[in-house]
Amino acid sequence: MGPALAAALVFSSLFSQQVAPRQLHVGRSAEGRAIDGYSVGDGPLAVVIVGGIHGRPEVNTSDLVWHLLDIFAGSSVPPHLTVVFVPEANPDGIADDTRELADGVDPNRNFPTSDWKAGTYGPGRWLPDGGGGWPLSEPETIALAQLIERIHPGVVVSYHSAGGIAMGGPASERSGLLDTYAEYSGYPPSNFVAYPVTGDFAQWCDEIGIPTVEVELSDHSDPEIDRNLSGLEAVLWQISERAQPSNPSY
Numbered sequence: 001m002g003p004a005l006a007a008a009l010v011f012s013s014l015f016s017q018q019v020a021p022r023q024l025h026v027g028r029s030a031e032g033r034a035i036d037g038y039s040v041g042d043g044p045l046a047v048v049i050v051g052g053i054h055g056r057p058e059v060n061t062s063d064l065v066w067h068l069l070d071i072f073a074g075s076s077v078p079p080h081l082t083v084v085f086v087p088e089a090n091p092d093g094i095a096d097d098t099r100e101l102a103d104g105v106d107p108n109r110n111f112p113t114s115d116w117k118a119g120t121y122g123p124g125r126w127l128p129d130g131g132g133g134w135p136l137s138e139p140e141t142i143a144l145a146q147l148i149e150r151i152h153p154g155v156v157v158s159y160h161s162a163g164g165i166a167m168g169g170p171a172s173e174r175s176g177l178l179d180t181y182a183e184y185s186g187y188p189p190s191n192f193v194a195y196p197v198t199g200d201f202a203q204w205c206d207e208i209g210i211p212t213v214e215v216e217l218s219d220h221s222d223p224e225i226d227r228n229l230s231g232l233e234a235v236l237w238q239i240s241e242r243a244q245p246s247n248p249s250y
Contacts, residue, residue: 021073026086027143030102033091035143038069039084041077045243046153047236050086050144053108053201054160055093055100057220061159062087062094064223071229078240084151089144099123101138106130108160109197110141111204121195131199141201148205155239156212157181157232158202163216165190166231169206172213180238181213185231192216 024037037048051065052058065087077083088094092102099122100106106127109120112135120130136142148156155177166187168178182189197203202214213235217224 021069021085024084024147026147027139029090029092029140030138031092031095033095035086035089035091035140037084037086037147038073039082040069040072041082043077043079043081043240043243045081045239046151047081047083047155047157047239048086048148048151048153049083049157049159049232050089050201051159052086052088052090052094053158054106055090056097057099058159058161058217059094060161060217060219060221060223064159064217064225064228067223067225068229068232078236080240080243081236083236084147084153086144086147090140092140100130101140103138104129105132105138107138107141107144108201109199110135110138111145111199111201112136113199113203113207115203116199120198123194135199144201145204148208148210153210154243155235156202156205156210157235158205158212158214159217159228160214161217162219163192163194164188164218165192165216167192167202167214167216168212169203171206171209172211175211177211177235177238178213180234181215181231184234185215185227187215187227187231 021038026035026037052062069085109130110132116135118131119128166182172178202212205212
């Protein structure tokens with residue numbers, strides 16, 4: 001029996017009784033599309049899973065989060081956790097076949113990080129206004145930030161493509177969650193070095209003390225469900241153990 005299978009079996013033994021997903025209204029896009037979340041489980045510690053921040057070019061991240069929602073909705077989550085899935089954080093980009101928001105702002109450059117800048121980089125190009133007029137200038141980023149601030153999850157997992165790596169800041173490194181996700185998913189833990197990234201959603205979560213694993217899928221088409229399910233299950237198992245009332249780690 002391999003370590004991933006062993007972890008999955010242990011993880012399954014922690015599952016509580018199945019709870020149907022509950023739809024959460026997160027917000028609306030600039031073009032009026034709903035941004036919805038789906039909550040599974042009823043434990044006191046929340047985990048947020050986000051896909052689709054970069055619209056149509058990274059739509060495999062949305063596909064992945066939809067698949068993960070279906071999987072967990074068809075089984076259950078550990079008794080101490082509530083998992084919130086946000087498959088389409090940028091619905092206008094998905095509908096309009098763009099990476100950015102409707103006004104051209106990159107949503108993953110618009111969060112109030114310590115390094116936020118109006119001018120920023122995207123794949124192969126400079127975006128003079130890509131960071132927006134100010135941090136959280138966009139309805140989509142406001143909605144996602146308010147969700148995080150409202151429920152203050154113990155962990156966030158944010159999916160992108162296509163670098164084939166797992167990333168994390170100091171909080172995810174200290175908690176061991178980055179190493180856990182990397183070990184069970186097979187994505188090497190690494191920094192993103194293709195170009196400078198400012199105003200990043202995962203960095204903002206980490207800066208406010210929420211361990212966040214940011215995963216770059218290997219390409220722009222394959223949601224890589226099995227390996228990400230293994231990584232996510234291992235992370236949920238780890239934090240479920242720590243979230244038990246007898247364990248003060250969380």
